[in-house]
Amino acid sequence: xxxxxxQRRPGGRTARNREKVLHATAELLLRExxxxxxxxxxxxxxxxxxxxxxxxxxxxxxxxxxxLSEVARSENPFPDTGTLEGDLRALLRQIVALLERxxxxxxxxTVVSLSGDDAEVARAKDVFWAERFSGAAxxxxxxxxxxxxxxxxxxxxxxxxxxxxxxxxxxxxxxPLDDRVVERSIALVLNRQVSAPGPGGVSSAGIDx
Numbered sequence: 610x611x612x613x614x615x616q617r618r619p620g621g622r623t624a625r626n627r628e629k630v631l632h633a634t635a636e637l638l639l640r641e642x643x644x645x646x647x648x649x650x651x652x653x654x655x656x657x658x659x660x661x662x663x664x665x666x667x668x669x670x671x672x673x674x675x676x677l678s679e680v681a682r683s684e685n686p687f688p689d690t691g692t693l694e695g696d697l698r699a700l701l702r703q704i705v706a707l708l709e710r711x712x713x714x715x716x717x718x719t720v721v722s723l724s725g726d727d728a729e730v731a732r733a734k735d736v737f738w739a740e741r742f743s744g745a746a747x748x749x750x751x752x753x754x755x756x757x758x759x760x761x762x763x764x765x766x767x768x769x770x771x772x773x774x775x776x777x778x779x780x781x782x783x784x785p786l787d788d789r790v791v792e793r794s795i796a797l798v799l800n801r802q803v804s805a806p807g808p809g810g811v812s813s814a815g816i817d818x
């Protein structure tokens with residue numbers, strides 16, 4: 610076992626097996642849910658040996674979270690529209706579009722409920738979220754370079770501010786994930802993160818809250 614099996618990016622045959630395993634995991638997970646998923650079923654669907662799966666993912670939680678990272682990278686990439694506001698709107702609309710899918714909702718609720726008392730699960734979740742938020746650093750650095758954000762902006766906090774309302778509605782209140790959620794969230798980010806409009810003209814003025 611390596612120190613960071615979830616982030617391994619091997620090449621050759623190992624890379625092909627990894628791709629097959631993650632694809633099979635994502636399909637089973639979204640179709641049937643976390644509880645029904647087993648390493649044996651994933652291995653059979655990917656046409657690899659169980660030992661091949663365990664060699665790279667020490668637990669089901671690691672495997673599932675790595676598969677979700679792949680789904681997020683392919684369906685929820687960090688945008689580059691040329692402005693902070695444009696990036697925020699494009700990113701949040703991608704997030705909302707994913708969260709509106711019933712199978713994704715089921716998986717999100719499962720991931721949130723994974724026990725933090727299990728050291729392996731906690732570590733896998735940490736790696737998953739660290740990887741997802743790493744893309745935010747590029748988005749923030751571009752905005753800083755354009756003068757749209759202060760130089761000390763924390764990318765993690767910015768994405769928390771942007772997505773928290775959507776996840777709150779999904780996991781707590783059940784209220785609709787509509788366009789108003791997107792616009793309110795963007796306004797909250799700009800009001801909190803932007804000290805003054807930069808050269809790009811970013812401002813929260815005119816956004817309906």
